[in-house]
Amino acid sequence: MQFEITKEYIEKIQQLITEGKNETLQHLLEEVHYADVAELITELETDEAIYLIKLLENDVSSDVIAELDEDDRENILKGLSSKEIAEELDELDTDDAADIIGELSEKQKEEVIAHLDDVEHAKEIVELLRYDEDTAGGLMAKELVKVNENWNVLTCVKEMRAQAEEVTRVHSIYVVDDNDILKGRLSLKDLLTTSTRSPITDVFIKNVDSVNVHEAADEVAKIMQKYDLEAIPVVDEIGRLVGRITIDDIVDVIKEEAEKDYQMAAGISKDVEADDTILELTKARLPWLVLALFGGFVSVSILGGFSEAMDNYPVLFFFTPLIAAMAGNVGVQSSAIIVQGLANDSLRGSLFKRLIKEVLQSLLNGFVLAALLMSAGMFFLGFQFKVGLTVAISLISVIIIASIIGTFVPIILDKRGIDPALATGPFITTSNDIFGILIYFLIAKLILGF
Amino acid sequence: MQFEITKEYIEKIQQLITEGKNETLQHLLEEVHYADVAELITELETDEAIYLIKLLENDVSSDVIAELDEDDRENILKGLSSKEIAEELDELDTDDAADIIGELSEKQKEEVIAHLDDVEHAKEIVELLRYDEDTAGGLMAKELVKVNENWNVLTCVKEMRAQAEEVTRVHSIYVVDDNDILKGRLSLKDLLTTSTRSPITDVFIKNVDSVNVHEAADEVAKIMQKYDLEAIPVVDEIGRLVGRITIDDIVDVIKEEAEKDYQMAAGISKDVEADDTILELTKARLPWLVLALFGGFVSVSILGGFSEAMDNYPVLFFFTPLIAAMAGNVGVQSSAIIVQGLANDSLRGSLFKRLIKEVLQSLLNGFVLAALLMSAGMFFLGFQFKVGLTVAISLISVIIIASIIGTFVPIILDKRGIDPALATGPFITTSNDIFGILIYFLIAKLILGF
The missing domain is CATH 1.10.357.20 (SLC41 divalent cation transporters, integral membrane domain)
Known part of the structure; x- marks a missing residue:
């Protein structure tokens, strides 16, 4: 089931790039998962990689860019204008977009933000940039599905459908009051099995784990592991729902922690890889x-x-x-x-x-x-x-x-x-x-x- | 938001156990998450821990037992009869139940399996015991929601409701043909936004990642991380859907791999902890x-x-x-x-x-x-x-x-x-x-x- 990037495959892609056969390339990469395209990109020369990124549809290329290592990404973004970068970021979830913007120089940061098309999205990204990357705020995304405790199931389903358009994966539906204070969560299962006229108050689970936006990332990882959570809502100082963290971000935190400990034990003081200079x-x-x-x-x-x-x-x-x-x-x-x-x-x-x-x-x-x-x-x-x-x-x-x-x-x-x-x-x-x-x-x- | 186990709290629990105040204990622990009860259990003497496990409702105590370290669990299971162990396992998902049975002696294994109430559950657990614990088969659970490609959305929703009763968290709805061959998956989002009369064939996503039941655990971890999957279906040699693996099991695999590497670098040849003998x-x-x-x-x-x-x-x-x-x-x-x-x-x-x-x-x-x-x-x-x-x-x-x-x-x-x-x-x-x-x-x- 896994896609294998062979030497022949890379050479073929490189030849198609040299020959400028854009349509063949587009057709060839259409079926390939963005994670595999990202792997392919790292095997190419920087100018070839940039050529390919520009050729791909924005909804694919943005995922590819988000998937790359920081070093590889830096090289590729150098080949794109601030406007082009903004176009890629418009396609990404707020957490990934904020991570990438955070890697840019102060000057380019401003330029890119100014070019973002979706104002709502831009505002959320700017909000995320405020948080330290090692905190819950730095990990969270703004994309989530939330409903008001005063609605009924039918209104909920309607609202959720609209909101779900914006969210790649629906983990949990959070319930808030009129002031956006987190009250609980709604399980998809309960929603599927309840009469549409029931008020949400009767259905939702009042007891929900959450973390404060300033909680340390490794603490969030511990909590999510301990309680076997796949997503956790993030609240601000007064309990307002401001974002959510999903388990895949936590997997990265766990891996980084483990690698750091291992490197320290081996006497390596910075996060380096075999292919660094x-x-x-x-x-x-x-x-x-x-x-x-x-x-x-x-x-x-x-x-x-x-x-x-x-x-x-x-x-x-x-x-x-x-x-x-x-x-x-x-x-x-x-x-x-x-x-x-x-x-x-x-x-x-x-x-x-x-x-x-x-x-x-x-x-x-x-x-x-x-x-x-x-x-x-x-x-x-x-x-x-x-x-x-x-x-x-x-x-x-x-x-x-x-x-x-x-x-x-x-x-x-x-x-x-x-x-x-x-x-x-x-x-x-x-x-x-x-x-x-x-x-x-x-x-x-x-x-x-x- | 986190529950803190203090020394005073432990002493209080211990005193209540000594005094045999069962109702107070039950009432006190009612609101506590099973992961916290498991943490409390490790702080108690073995006989106190067994007392508490027997006191708790089976649906809680089973989760507590599944949450414990292997060593702690061994001590506690020694204090339970085969019938009592079977009652706990009846409450657990197949993967956790199989893991626990796998730790028992050959003789006790048979006794416990014979005492399992739910025959269907028992059959699935026995099937899981066949697989090496370091393979996809050893990680997967049998609990999943699947629908037939020939159904329409309405039949699906009805069937799913019934199946979802058995499944703690619905990650994906898998689509199979009449021979149980995995054909694709259905997103909850699509299901929410489609007319109930549409045939499933029009809605489901044909391209789905899956792993073979004999795939190595660390390979499964790599695939799930690379493609950012929260669950992956497991198929047998001829492509029949036999189970699913969720990201929380993979988190454990990643942690264990990292710990093993770290211990090897430090010259420790077996998985030990500071509190081992x-x-x-x-x-x-x-x-x-x-x-x-x-x-x-x-x-x-x-x-x-x-x-x-x-x-x-x-x-x-x-x-x-x-x-x-x-x-x-x-x-x-x-x-x-x-x-x-x-x-x-x-x-x-x-x-x-x-x-x-x-x-x-x-x-x-x-x-x-x-x-x-x-x-x-x-x-x-x-x-x-x-x-x-x-x-x-x-x-x-x-x-x-x-x-x-x-x-x-x-x-x-x-x-x-x-x-x-x-x-x-x-x-x-x-x-x-x-x-x-x-x-x-x-x-x-x-x-x-x-």
Whole structure:
């Protein structure tokens, strides 16, 4: 059932563009879903893409433009005049139109808005531009179906038919009073099964979840997931219905949150993709590497401080990468579990209980690993018992400390209102490298007394 | 608008349970959403939770049970008889019921199915149990509204009313022929705006996306996201309509995929949560730590092999954690970018181009970091120029190699049908530690000639 964009297909399209065979192109793309056209567009050269966008009917090209990545869209919009952009936006729902306008320069923004044909639509888009994109207001669309609580079912159906023309998909019918205050919702099912003369007041569901227009986007996502909602009405400070958010927008929020956490854990500080430029990729990666480098300098100094151990116990220095790696891995594991727990609101119990749990768990992991280390060390690597014991005890201590740091840094960050995901990745590995090596040599000095 | 479960609220509920004040409890929980009851349940002791579940009406308690985490649900179902479980499942949609039955032991599964009251419902649940949970069949529900293409709008509306009784939310009305072959779908909007005598054939949308019952769950998620679908019909091998998948199930798939990738990057091999037992957490974490330990042994051996360098250049050994950390961090960054690109199908261009890009990017990062290292090393740490140069050249080489490994290991895994996310985390850091240290000392030997 899925449309596959092959190399041959792309070449064919490119040839038709070169030859200017507009009718063949239009005919060929008529049956193709806008999401597939968007995918095709990203495979073309920018001038070819612009040619195609201009060729398509506005109701298709606008959806294609809305579907594109921000970077791809930017390239294409550069090839369109403000009037042409406005024509595309006239076809889009207010939320998509507002998102696209929000990406334009201040100057172009004004020009495009001035060119919008439908004044009502333009007013709604301008209203949406006022909200921060990470809030309910930034996610919502103005398109919705609403009825007055004083109507009867027949009036409702008539009004809904008119309103539904403007709305792509009817999720819910919202019920408001004369002041536009949200009162409840009407299910299509009830509407189908009720006598046309019943007053709406008898039919509608009075208890309806809603969010305030300033609610944070990730909070909206949590609410919609928890209560399994496919759409949620958005109200202003005094309870007036101002828009609605649908689940497909929330899917994007969830994906972005997850990608951001993942990138932070991997030490990438900006939202980048494999196909971004080398400079963009470097900007996202280099800061973390510089952090790791400075962390590395600290461990160089620590090791330098213990250089007297080299005379009698050179083998200690062979173990530093092992100790550092274990500290890093344990720390990342602990913090990842906490970061996910915080994201899902599933962290329960007191901090003290959590501390005990981490220590017990680390002891269990630590003893298993230390036993492995001792046996492997003595049988295969053949080093002294005393050195083996030193490394083993250090390993257990380092694992305990690393897991405590890994557990509590994200909790502390979260309490201070900082994204706990920041703690994972290079931050934890670097600090645990340093603590790990320091603890290791302190214990070695205590036991071996160099 | 959100319900907040406070400590006081939990204590109140617990006291009412102890005192056996059933009516007060029922009255208190009447207005509470099942998702909130589920949250409350997880805060109670198991016997209190079971008491509450038994007290609630089946239509509420069944939703509560479906909402719980698998672990919490297991505990509670242990306290219910097979007949009681069957009574709960009778209230649930087929997909949720099948998921819950799938978690039971073989013996209890049969008992529960035998106790299901509604034979039609039971048959559908048994059918769903046949499908792998990671396929469209495993995600779909049997509840849907379908009409025959030969009916007219009036018959449709009548039939739909009857069918809609069984279905919680009507997403789409599917159109089938006499053999149940999916022909298209009917929009509620069109139905509202068409004369009742029109034949369905004139109204319905012939082009409808559908997925095969054996399609992989993540593929279904991609299709639904790409085409912005809120529900998709599922067909069998010969095109018969067998069920439908809704976007809320897909939200779960997306979240689970993202969490799995994140956990893999953090070196956690099973789906665990912060509140799992110590043993479960250890099982998920220890395998990766053992891998890292064995990787550590390899680096110990490599360093041991270069021990002659200790006489003249002891400072080289102080830099091993720094080199290893940089290799690990660069490798994880590279593989995370690739893993996300693969997950989003956004990786374009040839492997050769990607190789060139990684090398150029690494050179850029490498030179900046090497310059920092040289200046810091000479001014603050005060080591010889030759040693500084050695470390700097090694650093650049290690960054290049680590980023190439980080880029291509996930690509190769993906081509072989293995989850590329496996490459991130401890796997990449450990192998890059080893390669990093080896390259470092080989270059040092070449330049310094010990």
